[in-house]
Amino acid sequence: MSDQDQNKENQINVELSEEVAEGVYANLAMIAHSNSEFVVDFIRMMPGVPKAKVKSRIILTPEHAKRLLHALSDNVKKYEDSFGPIKKSDEAPKFPINFGGTMGEA
Numbered sequence: 001m002s003d004q005d006q007n008k009e010n011q012i013n014v015e016l017s018e019e020v021a022e023g024v025y026a027n028l029a030m031i032a033h034s035n036s037e038f039v040v041d042f043i044r045m046m047p048g049v050p051k052a053k054v055k056s057r058i059i060l061t062p063e064h065a066k067r068l069l070h071a072l073s074d075n076v077k078k079y080e081d082s083f084g085p086i087k088k089s090d091e092a093p094k095f096p097i098n099f100g101g102t103m104g105e106a
Helices: 003-010 060-083
Strands: 028-033 038-044 054-058
Touching: 038 060, 054 060
Parallel strands: none
Antiparallel strands: 028 038, 038 054
């Protein structure tokens, strides 16, 4: 069997629906784990809204969590090689005062 035939056997056909392709915005992630799984909650926090909402929950095996860690690390390195270092800030994100719409008046 040639390398090309081997590569064809290892390929996965992935379907991406229009709804999923649009993506979901999240600006916070919380991670928990047990002995058998990692749970990653992607959360959207909005200014002026006291309650943040979990927009997506992904459950991974420990092996897949480690693969995700390595894939993210590799992609961050490639991003920084192209666009420069990503700045890390310890302060909370600053939203514009009218973020999300016009300001109401009484």
